[in-house]
Amino acid sequence: MKPSVCIESVFRGLELTEALSLVKSSGYDAFEFWNWSNKDIDKMRAEMDRLELSIATFCTEGGTLVDREKHQAFLVGLSETVKVAQGLGCRSLIVTAGNELREVPREAQLENIVVGLRAAVPILEAAGVTLTLEPLNTAVDHPGYILARSDEAFDIIDQVGSEQVKVLYDIYHQQITEGNLVATMLPRLSSIGHIHAAGCPGRHELYKGEIHYANVFQALRSAGYAGYVGLEYFPSEDAASGLAKARELFL
Template identity: 30%
Template sequence: MSFTLAICSEMVYTGLPHLERVERIHSAGFAVEIWDWTQKDAAALAATGAQFTSMTGYTTGDLITPDGADDLVRTMHQSIPFAQQIACPSLNLHGTGLGEGGIPLLPVEVVTGDMWLAAVRTLERVAELGERHGITCVLENLNTQVDHPGTPFGKAADTLALVAAVGSPHLKMNLDLYHAQIGEGNLVELIRRAVPHVGEVQVADVPGRCEPGTGEVRWTFVAQALAEAGYDGVVAMEAFAADPSSAGSDRALEAFRAAFTV
């Protein structure tokens, strides 16, 4: 069993221009993930020869309000040409748009039954969009205790329930194990339950959101659990390097590779 290992280019080699980060990651043998595409040059990214596995697939919107749902679908549609130009097969989304510092633009204290129904309807539209364009949309779980307070459907269990309810091959779960460890724990059981619905896995250690080996999670055990559950897709390090220097980023990439080479 082997995974496609990817690195989030927004969080490592932070002293370098973004394009140089992509080139460093690619030259080290990893695929690349990006966030906001609106400030990037698709042609320049494609020219690096890097494999792109995921990008943020919307710029505004949410799952639960009528106008927010329309904005989400509209801006996902706008994101598709960029994704196609860099041959990126996955568009990532959340329960609501995130602002400065990851704070949700539409914070929610209590998620109601009507919100659940609205989210399913919105995600059905998202899945239809993905089917029309041959892409996979992935819904990411986020923790609300540390990084993203007030995000609706933040728990992995909630994200999994929504994806399962839609039941489309063009809507999958982005299982972020950093967020899940903070929000729920019990990662191996979560993996076993979620894998049939997972389109991507993201990792960072806890606490600190840095590379494997800097926190409390035994990532080699988690990697083995993913493999035993039959997962063979993308595993991405969405983590800062504990040492922010370029040499520190080099070491972070190698620590990640060692943990997830199964």
């Protein structure tokens, strides 16, 4: 199990070079971010090489899965994102499904997500990249989003039927949506391609809130999870201090 620092939340507002330097000086070897089109990718590559950092994952851009009419834009955006990922040595990407369409039955929208992900599989297989679908909570942070529950996300992944398409299980979001974290994750560990973590409530440091991350991480470790856990939280105190305390959870 490997930690990754989300520079757009933990180091929100900092210039790229400074953020990556802080990732390294805080004792981490990997980072992640959200959007790539607003970043200097050449500078990122140079700083990664200089600091000996890896990218765990970042988001694909373009189109939306929930709307079948926008699948072509999604596939074009995915192809562009895959090229960026290959240039950065990144083998995992994140996709969100989009907001609900009020005029379309929910089952049809979920089917659209499956269809869009199936169409993405040849692109992913050719590049050796995994795409992770992320459920988000709709009660606090993302009202209107189509996909809140992990069981629906796992069902979608099962229907897609490709090892290149998995679930991003965000512990913070799923604590709000459904709780029962360990019992939900462990039986589906092979379908989880990435994990996010933040304190709940508040989305601050991992040691703040109701989630006992030491127990959650120990359960994941014992079950054999060897992927990344992205620290995607918004600091309520000195970022370096929070990262130091989070790092202890991975030892």
